[in-house]
Amino acid sequence: MSGGQALAALDPGRAKCGLAFSPDGTTLQALWIGSPAAVLEQLQAWHALSPLQGVVVGCGTGSAGWPERLQRHLPEVAVWPRPEHGTTLLARGRYWQLWPPRGWQRLLPAGLRQPPGPLDDLAALVLLEAHLGTTLASVGLQKEARTVNR
16 A cells, blocks of 8 residues: 555444554554444545545444445545554554553553553554554654544
């Protein structure tokens, strides 16, 4: 997969879903967590911003029907299913790469650190990076860039 293509990834769930967005296939621009009902609206907003080439969809809990739903609402966008096995653990590690521990958290072994909050958006990021075969650049990405809709 070459750069220059806007891509998104979806980590579907029953109660909440995570999304990650790259406007060019090389950088991470946004992370989002929200209800399954709000996913399509967020993807359509990103698609209006930068036309999506495709969406990587995790094939795990709560994924039933998502590929069909995406193709129905965004017919011009490719949908690529991807196994979700191990993404939560990888998302935890990715959290600490993006936002290194501070204070007393630095003293804990990496396996004992718990990020503060849900990781659905970072699980989507892990799916996207696995699909691309590379780590997306996250220059200047702030924790505040994570949108969590409750």
